[in-house]
Amino acid sequence: MKRLYKVVAAFLAGALVTVLVVRLGGHAYSDLGVAIQNAREMILSDLDGNRFCFLDLVSSGSETCCLFFGLNQCYSCIFRGMEDLKLLQQQEKNCFAVAVHDNTKDVRGWLTHESFHPVFVMSRHAFLRHVSCRLLPVIVHMEKSRVTHCAYPAP
C-alpha cells in the first residue's frame, strides 16, 4: 500500500512540475497541435517595413486571434480564415493576419484585392523557428499571451 502511495505521489509531483513549467515558462503550448515558442523573440513587420514584436500585438486583456498563412496555400481556406477574423473583429476582438513569406513586396501585391487588415509579414525562417503547427492556414486564439485553441479554416 505504501508503495502505491509513493507511485501516486510521484505522479502528482510530476504533473505539478509540468503545469508549473508550462505556466511559468517562456513559451505556451496548445493541446491542439499549435505551439509558439520564444514569442518574445518573434519579430513581424508591417507592409511598410516597420518591425514589431509578436507579443506587443497580442492584447493583454481580451482574446487575440491571429491567422497564419502562406501565399501559395489554398486561397479558399485563407479567404474563409479572413472572413472569420472579420466576424471576430465585429465582436471587438483583437485580430490580425500574418503572411509567412520572405518578400514584403509580394505580400503587398497579393493583398491588392483584399479588404482585411491589418496584415503583417513574417519570414519563413522565423516561422519555422517559433511556430509549430500541422498545416497552414491556421487561426490561433490567444488569451494573455497563451494559446488557448486553434482552428484550421476550410472553404
Add this chain to the structure above:
Amino acid sequence: MVDTWSHDIKITGRIGGSSILNDGHVTATFYGQGPVEISSRAAEIVCSRGQGPDELQDLFAVCEHPHGLAFVELPFRIKIFGQDNGGYRCRQTVWLEKSRFYTAVSSVLFFRGKWFLAGYFLENFSRKYVYKKVFVKVYDAEGKYIKGLIRRTDHEPDQRHLMDYHLVNGCDRIFFLEEDRLRVTVIQPENLKIEKVVDLEAPEEYRPMPKDFYVFKRYDDPYAGIGRDMDTWRTGYSRILCAAFDRGTLLLQIRVFEKAARFMVLFFKEGSFQPAGRILTNDRLLGVREGRFYFYANGDPRYEERADQCRVKVCTLEN
C-alpha cells in the same frame, strides 16, 4: 530531320508545358526542375525555385509575352521574365483578381492584351451537391477579371482539376482542348464568345479514358493512390499530350499503343477540322513553328526509358 540539339543536362521530371519562342528556342517545363530553355547552343534552367524576386515558388503554366516569358507562379500571380545580360530577370508582376473558390491553372496565353487562363476554376458550390465550374478565364493586361468561358454544372464532386487543359493560339482564334477528349472549342478573342465546338475524328488507335476516371474517390493512401491513378491515365490511355497550331493546321499529339511507336501526331484543317494526316513517332512533340517540328527525343522523361538525356530533334515534313 533538320537538326538535333544534345546537351549534358539530366532531365527526370514530366514535361508540363512547352512553347517555341520567336527566336526558335524551346521553352519546356519539367516537373521538379522548372522551366528550361533549350537551343542549339545550350540548355539552361531559366530560374531557380524560391521566394526571391527572380525565382519561382511554384509553376503552373508558361507562355510567351511581348516582354519575355510569362510564368503563372501562383494561381493568381503571373511573373514576366525578360533577358538581361544573358540571364532571365523578373521585369513585371501581374496580380490577377482572386476568386474565393478552388483554382487550378493548366495553360496560359497572352493574346491581344488579354490573359487567357485554362484550367479548373470552381465558381461556386453548395452543400446540396451543385458544383459550378468554368474552364477558361479571361483577364485584362492589369489582371482585372473580364469573363469566364465554358461553364459546366455538376452534381457530384470530381477530380478534373488533375487534368491538363490546352489553349492554342490559332492566329485570329483561340482553341481550347481538354486532355481526355478529342473536342476543340473555338473562342473568338475579341468579343469573348464561343464560336463553335467540334468533335474531332478519332483514329482507330485512339484508346479513350474510362468515363469514371475523374469521379472523386477516397484513397486509403491519398498521395500514393492519386499518383498511381495519374500515372495509369498518362501512360495507359490516349490523352492529348501537346496541342499546337501552324500554317492553318491544328496539331495534336496523343499517346498510342502500337508496336511501331508510342505517340501519334494528328493534323486537322482549320475551319472544318477535318483530318489532314497523321504521323507515328517515338518522340514527344514540344511545339511547331513555321513548318518546323520540335520533338523531345524518346518521349517523356518521367515515363519513358532513355528519355532522361536532353535531346531535341528539329524536323520538317515533306508533303
